[in-house]
Amino acid sequence: MTDGDNPGGDPRSAVPVRRPRPAQENWRGIAVDPDADRSRAEDTDPAAVARLRARSRALLRNLLHPHRRQLAVAVALLLIQNVAGMAGPYLVMLGIDRAIPPLQAGDAGPLTYIAAAFVVATVAEYAARRGFLVRSARIGQAVLLDLRRRVYRHFLRLSVTFHERYTSGRMVSRLTSDLDSIGELVGGGIDSLVLAALSILSVAAILLWLDLPLAAVTLLAFPFLFWLSRWFARTSAVAYRWTRDTIALVIVHTVESLRGIRAVQAFRREPRNQRIFTRVNDDYRRASLHAFQLIATYSPGVKLIGNVTIAAVLCYGGWRVLNGHAEVGVLAAFLLYLRRFFEPMQELSQFYNSLQSATAALEKLAGVLDERPEVPEPARPVPLPAVGRGAVTFHSVSFGYYPQSPILRGLDLDIPAGQTVALIGPTGAGKSTIAKLLARFHDPNTGAVSLGGVDLRDVADADLRQALVLVTQETHLFGGTVAENIRFGRPDADDDAVAAAAKAIGADEFITALPDGYATQVHRRGSRLSAGQRQLVAFARVFLADPAVLILDEATSSLDVPTERAVQRALATILRDRTALVIAHRLSTVEIADRVVVLESGRIVEDGPPARLVHSDGRYAALHRQWLDSLS
Amino acid sequence: MPAEVDGYPGPTTGRHPLDSLWRLRHYLRPYAPEFAWLFLAGLAAVAAGIAVPLVAQRVVDGPVARQDPAGLFRLAGLALLFGLAEAVLIFIRRWVQSSSSLGIETAIRADIYAHLQRLPASFHDRWQSGQLLSRITTDLSAIRRFLSFGLLFLALNLVTYTVVVALLIRLHPMLGLVVAVSAIPLFLVARRFAQAYHAASRRMQDQQGDLATLVEETAQGLRTAKAYGRGPELAARFAVSSRALHDTAVGKGRLLADTSARLDLVPNLTLGIVLVAGAGAAAAGTLTIGELVAFVSLQLLLIWPVQGLGWIIAGGQEAATAADRIREVLDTPPAILDAPDAAAPPRAQLRGRLRFSGVSFRYPDAREPVLRDVDLTIEPGETVALVGATGSGKSTLLSLVPRLHDVTGGHITIDGYDVRHLQLATLRRLVGVAFEEPTLFSMSVWENVTLGRPDAGDEEVWAALTLAQATFAYDLPWGLATRVGEQGLSLSGGQRQRLALARTVLSRPALLLLDDPLSALDVHTEALVETALRRALPDTTTLVVVHRPATIALADRVALLEAGRITALGRHADLLATVPAYRALLAAEPGPPAGDPTPNGLVRS
Numbered sequence A: 001m002t003d004g005d006n007p008g009g010d011p012r013s014a015v016p017v018r019r020p021r022p023a024q025e026n027w028r029g030i031a032v033d034p035d036a037d038r039s040r041a042e043d044t045d046p047a048a049v050a051r052l053r054a055r056s057r058a059l060l061r062n063l064l065h066p067h068r069r070q071l072a073v074a075v076a077l078l079l080i081q082n083v084a085g086m087a088g089p090y091l092v093m094l095g096i097d098r099a100i101p102p103l104q105a106g107d108a109g110p111l112t113y114i115a116a117a118f119v120v121a122t123v124a125e126y127a128a129r130r131g132f133l134v135r136s137a138r139i140g141q142a143v144l145l146d147l148r149r150r151v152y153r154h155f156l157r158l159s160v161t162f163h164e165r166y167t168s169g170r171m172v173s174r175l176t177s178d179l180d181s182i183g184e185l186v187g188g189g190i191d192s193l194v195l196a197a198l199s200i201l202s203v204a205a206i207l208l209w210l211d212l213p214l215a216a217v218t219l220l221a222f223p224f225l226f227w228l229s230r231w232f233a234r235t236s237a238v239a240y241r242w243t244r245d246t247i248a249l250v251i252v253h254t255v256e257s258l259r260g261i262r263a264v265q266a267f268r269r270e271p272r273n274q275r276i277f278t279r280v281n282d283d284y285r286r287a288s289l290h291a292f293q294l295i296a297t298y299s300p301g302v303k304l305i306g307n308v309t310i311a312a313v314l315c316y317g318g319w320r321v322l323n324g325h326a327e328v329g330v331l332a333a334f335l336l337y338l339r340r341f342f343e344p345m346q347e348l349s350q351f352y353n354s355l356q357s358a359t360a361a362l363e364k365l366a367g368v369l370d371e372r373p374e375v376p377e378p379a380r381p382v383p384l385p386a387v388g389r390g391a392v393t394f395h396s397v398s399f400g401y402y403p404q405s406p407i408l409r410g411l412d413l414d415i416p417a418g419q420t421v422a423l424i425g426p427t428g429a430g431k432s433t434i435a436k437l438l439a440r441f442h443d444p445n446t447g448a449v450s451l452g453g454v455d456l457r458d459v460a461d462a463d464l465r466q467a468l469v470l471v472t473q474e475t476h477l478f479g480g481t482v483a484e485n486i487r488f489g490r491p492d493a494d495d496d497a498v499a500a501a502a503k504a505i506g507a508d509e510f511i512t513a514l515p516d517g518y519a520t521q522v523h524r525r526g527s528r529l530s531a532g533q534r535q536l537v538a539f540a541r542v543f544l545a546d547p548a549v550l551i552l553d554e555a556t557s558s559l560d561v562p563t564e565r566a567v568q569r570a571l572a573t574i575l576r577d578r579t580a581l582v583i584a585h586r587l588s589t590v591e592i593a594d595r596v597v598v599l600e601s602g603r604i605v606e607d608g609p610p611a612r613l614v615h616s617d618g619r620y621a622a623l624h625r626q627w628l629d630s631l632s
Numbered sequence B: 001m002p003a004e005v006d007g008y009p010g011p012t013t014g015r016h017p018l019d020s021l022w023r024l025r026h027y028l029r030p031y032a033p034e035f036a037w038l039f040l041a042g043l044a045a046v047a048a049g050i051a052v053p054l055v056a057q058r059v060v061d062g063p064v065a066r067q068d069p070a071g072l073f074r075l076a077g078l079a080l081l082f083g084l085a086e087a088v089l090i091f092i093r094r095w096v097q098s099s100s101s102l103g104i105e106t107a108i109r110a111d112i113y114a115h116l117q118r119l120p121a122s123f124h125d126r127w128q129s130g131q132l133l134s135r136i137t138t139d140l141s142a143i144r145r146f147l148s149f150g151l152l153f154l155a156l157n158l159v160t161y162t163v164v165v166a167l168l169i170r171l172h173p174m175l176g177l178v179v180a181v182s183a184i185p186l187f188l189v190a191r192r193f194a195q196a197y198h199a200a201s202r203r204m205q206d207q208q209g210d211l212a213t214l215v216e217e218t219a220q221g222l223r224t225a226k227a228y229g230r231g232p233e234l235a236a237r238f239a240v241s242s243r244a245l246h247d248t249a250v251g252k253g254r255l256l257a258d259t260s261a262r263l264d265l266v267p268n269l270t271l272g273i274v275l276v277a278g279a280g281a282a283a284a285g286t287l288t289i290g291e292l293v294a295f296v297s298l299q300l301l302l303i304w305p306v307q308g309l310g311w312i313i314a315g316g317q318e319a320a321t322a323a324d325r326i327r328e329v330l331d332t333p334p335a336i337l338d339a340p341d342a343a344a345p346p347r348a349q350l351r352g353r354l355r356f357s358g359v360s361f362r363y364p365d366a367r368e369p370v371l372r373d374v375d376l377t378i379e380p381g382e383t384v385a386l387v388g389a390t391g392s393g394k395s396t397l398l399s400l401v402p403r404l405h406d407v408t409g410g411h412i413t414i415d416g417y418d419v420r421h422l423q424l425a426t427l428r429r430l431v432g433v434a435f436e437e438p439t440l441f442s443m444s445v446w447e448n449v450t451l452g453r454p455d456a457g458d459e460e461v462w463a464a465l466t467l468a469q470a471t472f473a474y475d476l477p478w479g480l481a482t483r484v485g486e487q488g489l490s491l492s493g494g495q496r497q498r499l500a501l502a503r504t505v506l507s508r509p510a511l512l513l514l515d516d517p518l519s520a521l522d523v524h525t526e527a528l529v530e531t532a533l534r535r536a537l538p539d540t541t542t543l544v545v546v547h548r549p550a551t552i553a554l555a556d557r558v559a560l561l562e563a564g565r566i567t568a569l570g571r572h573a574d575l576l577a578t579v580p581a582y583r584a585l586l587a588a589e590p591g592p593p594a595g596d597p598t599p600n601g602l603v604r605s
Helices: A009-018 A047-103 A109-157 A160-168 A168-187 A190-210 A212-219 A219-257 A261-266 A269-320 A328-370 A431-438 A461-467 A482-487 A495-505 A508-513 A531-545 A559-577 A610-615 A619-631 B019-023 B029-066 B070-119 B121-126 B129-171 B171-180 B183-220 B222-228 B231-284 B288-299 B303-330 B394-400 B426-432 B445-449 B458-467 B471-475 B493-506 B523-536 B572-578 B580-586
Strands: A392-399 A408-415 A420-424 A446-449 A468-473 A550-554 A578-582 A596-602 A603-608 B354-361 B371-378 B383-388 B409-412 B431-433 B512-517 B542-545 B557-562 B563-572
Touching: A047 A109, A047 A328, A047 B231, A047 B288, A109 A168, A109 A190, A109 A328, A109 B183, A109 B231, A160 A168, A160 B183, A160 B222, A168 A219, A168 A328, A168 B129, A168 B183, A190 A212, A190 A328, A212 A219, A212 A269, A212 A328, A219 A261, A219 A328, A219 B070, A219 B129, A261 A269, A261 A328, A261 B070, A269 A328, A269 A578, A269 B070, A328 B029, A408 A431, A408 B222, A420 A431, A431 A446, A431 A468, A431 A550, A431 A578, A461 A468, A461 B222, A461 B458, A468 A508, A468 A531, A468 B222, A482 A495, A482 A531, A495 A508, A495 A559, A495 A596, A495 B563, A508 A531, A508 B129, A531 A559, A550 B557, A559 B580, A596 A610, A596 A619, A610 A619, A610 B563, A619 B523, B019 B303, B019 B563, B029 B070, B029 B129, B070 B129, B070 B303, B129 B171, B129 B288, B129 B303, B171 B183, B171 B231, B183 B231, B183 B303, B222 B231, B231 B288, B231 B303, B288 B493, B354 B394, B371 B409, B371 B542, B371 B563, B383 B394, B383 B580, B394 B512, B394 B542, B426 B431, B431 B493, B445 B458, B445 B493, B458 B471, B458 B493, B458 B523, B471 B493, B493 B512, B493 B523, B557 B572, B557 B580, B563 B572, B563 B580, B572 B580
Parallel strands: A420 A578, A420 A596, A468 A550, A550 A578, B383 B542, B383 B557, B431 B512, B512 B542
Antiparallel strands: A392 A408, A392 A446, A596 A603, B354 B371, B354 B409, B557 B563
């Protein structure tokens, strides 16, 4: 917004320009970040597309690498199966040609040998097929498992900024739907690829050996096949990429409407949601339809080329036989082998289709894996000092989520270890931003934030999280029991420690009143617990985690006054020798602070102990008066 | 992560495994002509495919042997014709298949979504959203795949099998019967496979749902996980779940491998028997060698349909269990519906007199009620503050008015109408709620604010935003067209609350329910919002949950909720003077830094 630096102006002047048409086209709004819908690696220009393809191939190679021995075994089994399978018809012919005449003469020997060979071939085929299928399922699933875990871990490593623009629905889509479509490729098809390639090669060799001119006619089909396949590869890559994008939107919309179902129902949003869903659902249908129609064209196209070739060979071959240039037997064999030649092509086209679909998904995942964490782990982490690890320094820190709107400008703040600092100021002054920078959800654009004298960028994540915890008003409870949620603060804590933490914070009473006490399942995002109760669980969690530095960002907003006071008492005990940064709108929370920092538009305007600031004639004094007035 | 078993209504046992799939048949009905056509096209394509080699055989036996170039070209032309026909028929089949199967998938998905929106909050509390999500994605694709390929090839293969066996019996009754009898072991193998695979595929789909739930939850709790540095633990938990899924998938693969190898074995062994018996018959002179060759080549045609059987059954079972899972959702009746004789009084008739009489409420699977015997009347235009300790049931009480839950005892009336006898749309238009947690969707600010009134004009939106002190929205990079991030996370807590409040105000409710709507606002902004609210909504009946004494200034009367009962009702000053529990809850003196000892031995662990 161009006039954003003029907040005093009548906002109505902006209305006509900025007004979005309430048309369905605009319901999603305009994302501030142009890369909102994808990972950065996914771009639309051809070079980026090619780069991503190359990366997804490299990823695939990398995933398959540990299994190369098993793959070799699988291919060997496949070859055995194939040879054994081929032997069947050959033995039948042998039986007819060689066994019947002796049998007529009363000699059952040859037939017995052939029958025995037949049984051996059949059993070998059975064993090899079974072995191959088991092995390929194992390899495929192992690759899938590896990929799934890699992507999940990477998502956890990526910064909050990334997740804010990528949205959770899209993350869900990557880890479910995209992996499913790779799983479909893994589920079946590898054998058709190998077998098809094998029989095409061997049959081509036989054809060339049988009759060169006829083989040349057959090979004429190849340029057409190549051209058709290239067309399919190009169009289907685009088409499947489109299906991946559209299914992600279906998932995003579903996840959000389910999550906000109370708001949806209370505001009668259902019809409009249904219209939007119908649209994203239909977009996905059209995207899939397009992809399916491509394969619906490609597959019969391959068939067509094969059938035309057979007719051509029939005609030309027959003519050659008529003119005495070839034997009848050669023509017959040629026609039989030609069938074996084009039949696998069909399966190959099927496989190619699954491959294209899986590749589109793999590209999306490669794009995510390619995303570098904006808040990277240090290559050579510096350990935090054993003493004084609670000292926090902001040194001329500037930061903005978007370059055009900086929030902090050259902020300097020095908090000695053990001090409790209350950060106050109007909404949008940058209080939460300071909290997030200190928790290293983001790195400053310029300047440095340091803990115990060490720049946060040089602290290993595990060290940092052990030393420092941020509690916000959004308290998330994970699926599992109440006890497990408290234990999230310190995974190795025993049940007594968990209960003691809850007791200290004043959460014990309501937890023991729950149906199963500490073993109560919190279910979906803890919807059974009230917001206040969830904040209590979060506090028990942080009590258990016992960090050297504690950041509380509006962490008590949903508590009633006595409960808040109980929490504060417990905190005061913790905070006595901890460093704490407390952000609260209720000045009651501020009372426990050693020092108050008043922030306005990203700058510190007042700084001092609350007792002194109250008596000065500044902003804190005014706020304090206002607060006292509000209480009476 | 154990699956939440309590979420699945109704047992799926005891019914035929294909029952659920069969019950989805009405989705197929609009496409019945297409399915008939594509089946015919499929059949014709198979016939054309068989005709080509037959023609080729004719060429060798006929024109080539007779030295007849004209005949050669005629037959080659015929082969070309059949070849073209086959390709065109396959094209038609696949083309029609794509649109019909996708049409069915899309229709089912839209219906599930619509049903999910109708199901009450209690359902969504119980069901993990990942499980619901996997139903509309993974499970539906399984059904679509079966409809587009499995079903057709099952039919085509059965036809092929029957025709070929009939031909074989005609060719040589004895040997033909041998082949026909080989169908018995095939059937047994297939049936056993189907049963085992059914269980495995259900387990796998449930595990996929669990995994989706886990992923969704991780996405939700990402900040918490980061704040505590619990990435490794979450990754370990994910590793366990994904390993379970992997094991199930490998087990499924093994089942399929076993069966498909066995299915392959049967026709091969039959071929061996035919070879031996046929050779004997030929030696005995009851069968010519030519007939034996023809017999064997025909029999080879059976291999593919039998080999494909394993995959078709697998796909069928996956579709069947997917259909089970989908029916579990579709069969859950929406508990909160319009009553048959629901009233829709015009807005002008209503003044907004809200009355709770003897209201009690218990969550479906809880033992203890949350609310008991709540009596409270709020006169039109009056503002009542609801005060109570954390977890006393304030938010629950509010959620009963727009029927997000239904009371389990007593009733709630608005101007004498029981809320259960009002049309849901009317009721929810009358009642505006601002929740404790402001839910913003990843949509434009405009769309978020006009959630309850899509037809609102620019002026009204502006007025609502001004009232809620949310005009900052105009200064966002794209103004009101700016997409606010997921759940509005790129906005601060206070900003989100103000947008949610603007949304509530914009819907011009007769009854305003505010659940601690200003908790994240600073005192100054809160005062501005309060003044504006009082000015703008003089006639609106308001029930507001508050924690802070300051907000109570907004209220005419205060109700104290203690352990699900209203224990005191009156003016703030009176209650403060007469009710100790109320005083304890709202006494204004700031908490002194702790004087009393708190257990802290734990902290130093």
